Amino acid sequence: MIELQTTWGWEIAIYLFLGGLAAGAICAAAILNLATGERFKNTIRFSAWASVIALVVGVSLLLLEVGLPFRAIVLFKSFVNFDSWMTVGAWLLIGGVLIYGVYALAFTGCVTRRLRFLQRWRTILAIIVIPLSLAIAAYTGVLLSVLWARPLWDTWFLPALFTASALNTGVALVAAYANLRESGEKAASLRKALEISAVSLIALEGTILGCYLASMLSGSEVAALSAQVLTTGELSLLFWLIVVGLGLAVPLLVSIILIIRSDIARKTRGVFPMLGILLCLGGGFTLRLLVLSAGLPILT
Amino acid sequence: MNNNNEKEISRRDFIRASGIGVGGLLLLGMIEPEAVLAETPAEKAILYDATKCLYCHTCEMFCKQSNELEGEIDVDGDLSPNTWLIIDRMEYGPEVGGIQPGWLFIRSACMHCGTCASVCPSGAIIKLDNGSIAVEQDKCIGCHYCHQACPLDIPRYGEDGTMRKCDFCQDRLALGEKPACVGACPANALIFGDRDEMVVEGRERVQALIAEGYSDAYLYGDKELGGMPVMYVLAYSPEEYGLPLMPKATETQMTWRDLIKPLGGMLGGLAVLGVGAKYVKAKKAK
Numbered sequence: 388m389i390e391l392q393t394t395w396g397w398e399i400a401i402y403l404f405l406g407g408l409a410a411g412a413i414c415a416a417a418i419l420n421l422a423t424g425e426r427f428k429n430t431i432r433f434s435a436w437a438s439v440i441a442l443v444v445g446v447s448l449l450l451l452e453v454g455l456p457f458r459a460i461v462l463f464k465s466f467v468n469f470d471s472w473m474t475v476g477a478w479l480l481i482g483g484v485l486i487y488g489v490y491a492l493a494f495t496g497c498v499t500r501r502l503r504f505l506q507r508w509r510t511i512l513a514i515i516v517i518p519l520s521l522a523i524a525a526y527t528g529v530l531l532s533v534l535w536a537r538p539l540w541d542t543w544f545l546p547a548l549f550t551a552s553a554l555n556t557g558v559a560l561v562a563a564y565a566n567l568r569e570s571g572e573k574a575a576s577l578r579k580a581l582e583i584s585a586v587s588l589i590a591l592e593g594t595i596l597g598c599y600l601a602s603m604l605s606g607s608e609v610a611a612l613s614a615q616v617l618t619t620g621e622l623s624l625l626f627w628l629i630v631v632g633l634g635l636a637v638p639l640l641v642s643i644i645l646i647i648r649s650d651i652a653r654k655t656r657g658v659f660p661m662l663g664i665l666l667c668l669g670g671g672f673t674l675r676l677l678v679l680s681a682g683l684p685i686l687t
Numbered sequence: 688m689n690n691n692n693e694k695e696i697s698r699r700d701f702i703r704a705s706g707i708g709v710g711g712l713l714l715l716g717m718i719e720p721e722a723v724l725a726e727t728p729a730e731k732a733i734l735y736d737a738t739k740c741l742y743c744h745t746c747e748m749f750c751k752q753s754n755e756l757e758g759e760i761d762v763d764g765d766l767s768p769n770t771w772l773i774i775d776r777m778e779y780g781p782e783v784g785g786i787q788p789g790w791l792f793i794r795s796a797c798m799h800c801g802t803c804a805s806v807c808p809s810g811a812i813i814k815l816d817n818g819s820i821a822v823e824q825d826k827c828i829g830c831h832y833c834h835q836a837c838p839l840d841i842p843r844y845g846e847d848g849t850m851r852k853c854d855f856c857q858d859r860l861a862l863g864e865k866p867a868c869v870g871a872c873p874a875n876a877l878i879f880g881d882r883d884e885m886v887v888e889g890r891e892r893v894q895a896l897i898a899e900g901y902s903d904a905y906l907y908g909d910k911e912l913g914g915m916p917v918m919y920v921l922a923y924s925p926e927e928y929g930l931p932l933m934p935k936a937t938e939t940q941m942t943w944r945d946l947i948k949p950l951g952g953m954l955g956g957l958a959v960l961g962v963g964a965k966y967v968k969a970k971k972a973k
Contacts, residue, residue: 392835394831394834394835395831395835452830453828453829453830453831453848454827454828454829454830454831454844454847454848454849455827455828455829455847455848455849458828459809459828459829459830464809464826465808465809465826465828466808466809467808467809467810468807468808468809468810470805470806471805471806471807471808471832472806473806473808473830473832474808510965511962511965511966514958514961514962514965515958515962517958518954518955518958519958521954522954522955533806533836534806534836535802535838535934536802536835536836536837536838536931682835684838684840685838685931685932686838686839686840686929686930686931
């Protein structure tokens with residue numbers, strides 16, 4: 388009987404998921420901002436605020452998960468070893484909350500009425516937000532990948548996978564707003580662009596996931612054993628059904644159908660695209676939870 | 688000008704207020720500057736000879752006594768916040784007629800490899816000048832990152848949430864004494880001294896074992912992770928004792944991680960360049 392990794396449970400999985408979701412959503416929003424100016428400022432505002440909230444909740448969960456949350460919350464004393472990726476990540480996330488926060492404020496009317504110059508900062512903030520969000524998305528994987536004592540995590544495939552998943556879930560979140568609240572001819576082209584992005588990102592994530600598993604299955608004994616927990620072992624049903632089936636394959640199918648037949652979204656009053664989006668988000672969270680659980684120690 | 692009744696806050700005021708806020712936070716952080724890892728080579732070492740160990744548990748008892756750890760020893764137990772050292776045993780050799788030919792004994796305690804210190808976010812785990820790894824409980828936040836990083840499953844957490852493990856008997860070392868387990872061992876299976884000498888001694892013992900026919904005899908901890916302050920003389924390969932194969936310090940698999948930080952710097956640089964380009968463009972447009 389294999390003993391799964393339980394030291395870090397669902398709280399850390401949510402932390403990694405929300406960090407990625409926030410990064411992906413705001414990255415997509417910033418790209419949208421740079422590409423289309425302020426045409427879709429409502430979508431950008433929603434994505435930016437959602438990202439700030441996701442990061443705050445994520446960091447809060449990390450702090451609540453540790454044994455001494457009140458000590459940990461004094462970040463300037465508890466996250467000081469910059470050799471540690473947890474320290475780098477905690478500060479990246481705090482930086483994210485601040486920068487994303489200012490970016491969100493720059494799209495919030497009641498704020499920009501008092502702080503008019505913020506409107507002029509939008510482009511500069513978008514330029515800063517993109518690399519910052521990519522760094523945060525990658526960090527969620529790097530945090531685990533530096534732990535060589537857990538062979539399933541000890542690979543650069545993991546930051547790559549989590550970054551792809553972050554962008555995938557982030558685009559899904561942006562698409563949720565675009566589907567429900569944006570209207571007009573231009574909104575239709577935005578929705579199509581988001582669906583094309585979703586298809587590309589799902590294909591990318593699926594490819595990385597495949598390479599990751601193949602590399603683990605052909606790797607060291609413990610790496611293969613850990614990967615087998617996902618592919619054929621205790622977590623295989625959840626992995627194939629929720630992560631691969633419902634989390635990647637179904638959203639891929641939904642997006643392809645929506646690219647070909649965009650009228651389906653209107654006919655189903657947005658329910659059809661939302662189905663793909665919610666499954667994508669659920670798959671993203673489950674992916675992290677399962678990768679965490681299957682991270683067997685080298686001393687197995 | 689703003690037509691609203693609300694007073695517009697100027698960019699200068701905003702930046703000033705933000706600057707004061709961030710500056711204040713930075714000052715707070717500087718109150719207690721942290722010393723992180725001492726980049727010094729291991730000077731002292733414990734050498735455990737698995738072939739001489741009697742499985743008598745005297746080292747376990749003295750470890751508890753010297754470190755004032757509560758509870759009785761449990762010979763078949765596991766490490767705990769109050770048990771920093773145990774000697775495990777495992778059956779060895781092919782079973783003949785329902786009888787196992789022999790036992791292997793192996794020490795289970797922190798080998799002071801320092802992997803935990805490199806990941807500890809709060810700087811609570813530090814490498815001391817003598818090469819050993821100590822935990823400062825008043826800095827530990829209980830994040831369990833050290834537990835995830837440890838190749839030997841050593842860290843345990845007390846009721847207060849902080850990490851506990853063997854501290855190399857720092858108090859005794861400060862008084863010029865040996866670690867408690869070493870002083871207690873009746874069989875000379877545990878010895879202590881300068882690491883250089885312990886390496887020579889360990890290698891000699893391994894060579895002697897090989898000459899006796901133990902072709903897989905091995906000095907565990909000699910080269911692993913660049914050399915550890917605790918080493919084991921083993922008659923068989925580490926796997927037979929349930930010990931993981933550890934990377935050497937120069938393993939190529941470590942190198943990709945060295946790329947991450949420069950890559951992060953490049954991303955940051957790109958952001959600065961992007962902002963600069965935008966600024967220049969805006970200036971030209973004016």
